[in-house]
Structure formats: C-alpha cells, structure tokens
Amino acid sequence: MMEVMGDQEDRRRAAREAVLQARAEAERPWWQRRLFAWFFALPSRFWRSLKWWGHELEEAVFEALLGLVVVGFVVAVWLLTSWAWQTAPVPTAVLIAGAVAFLTFGAVEFFRDRRRGRLAATAVTAFCFVALWVTPYLL
Template sequence: MGDHDREARLGAARVAVLQARAEASRPWWQKRAVAWLTCLPVRFWRGLKWWGRELGEGVYEVLLMWAVLAFLFAVGLLVSWAWQTAPVPTVVLVAGALAFLAFGGVEFFRERRRGRLTMIAVAAFGFVALWVLLPLVGALPYLLF
C-alpha cells in the first residue's frame, strides 16, 4: 500500500510540473490577457463598492445635517410659541434647561462623577453638544471648499 501512495504522489507531482511548464511557456501577452479578463469583474465590483461607500457617506452626512437643523428649528419654534403663550414659565423652563446643561458641561470635564443625576446631566450635555455641533462640523468641508 505504501508503494501505491508513493506512485500516486509522484504521478500528481509530474502532472503539476507539466502544468507549471506549460504555463511558463505561454507568451506574456496571453498571461496578461487572461489575468486582466479574470480580474475585471473583481475590479469593477470593488470600484462600485467604493463609489457606493463614498456617496453613501456624503448622503448620510447631508441627511444628518438636515435632521439636526430641522430639530433645532422645531425646538426654536416651540420656544417661540411658548414665549408668546406664557413668557414667565418659558423663561423658567429655558433657564432650568440651560442650568442643567451647564451643570452637565462642568461635570463632563471633571475627573470624578457621582450620582445618577450627574450622569444624566453629563449625558444631556453631550447629547445637546453633539446635536448643536454636528451640523457645523458636518457642513464645514462643504463651506470651506
């Protein structure tokens, strides 16, 4: 049985050597043409994926910027409507929200944070900071170039 395995391996090695010699004897232009034709669909698909990623990122940034601006506009309209309806409670509500956000901003830059209210204030500050800064950061490349 060992001789049979050895003969089979030698036969497979001979076939592999003959195939390698046949491949090496082909002209360079045939090798390049086959390589180019076989890699063409892969290159096309990679290019398509790259363009999809780039366009998707741009569309995502623009849509996110418009969503943030629409949110800020809606909040501004609500505050304006509340001011016209009841100015004193609106001032109290806006002052409380700003104080809560300021507290969160102060606690955000401290090393030690304690309690749930502090963490909620920090989260609120981070949320508002991201929603306010995101349209500015997202639109910055479009404004510069």
C-alpha cells in the same frame, strides 16, 4: 482505513493537477500572463469600485438626511420656544435656564476626572448629545 487512502489519493491527484496548471502557466509568455490576469481582473475591479461608490453615496445621503433631521429638530424647538414665550414668558425662561444649567452641569462633569451618580451621568449624556448635534453647524 480505505476512506483515508481514497482521501489521500484525491489530494495527491489535486496536487498533481495544480502543479501541471502552474507549469502550463509558467510556460506562457509573460505578456500573455499579464494580459490574461488584467483582462479577468477587470470585472472584480469594476464591482469593487462600484461598491465603493455605492458606499460613498450611501454615506452622503445618510449625512444629508441626518442634517435635515437636525435642522428640522432645531426649527421645531425654536418654534415651540417662541410659541411658549408668547404664551407664558416666565415659565419658558425658567425652562430655558434649567436646560442651560443642566447642560452646563453636564459639561463640567464631562471634563472632571471623577463623575458622581446617575444625575451626573445623565447630564454628561445630555451635554454630549447636544454638543454632537450642534458642533457640525458651528464649524
């Protein structure tokens, strides 16, 4: 019971101090209050803007790196395809036709109302993956 009384007294003391501080603040002229608030808000504004610029820079660097990875992936696939075409043109044509058919099946299943089975889900996933990687470079 004594602890509760001490806690209430501490709260009352803190409330009195807050009221006294608010009254002292209200007695100062408006221009002093505004100048004081503006001056002490500068560091937080600076850090907030610095944080925003850091976030923007991070996003730009990540997009540039992702673009390099995509271009590298496309170049690697193109080089492997051309090497495979020179080595064995018929199996390469069959492989390319199969990949195009699988992606086409994925596109059809993506725009359909109902999807059937795991193969359709895999085809839709492959179609969406390729579409997301290719779309930024087509626009």
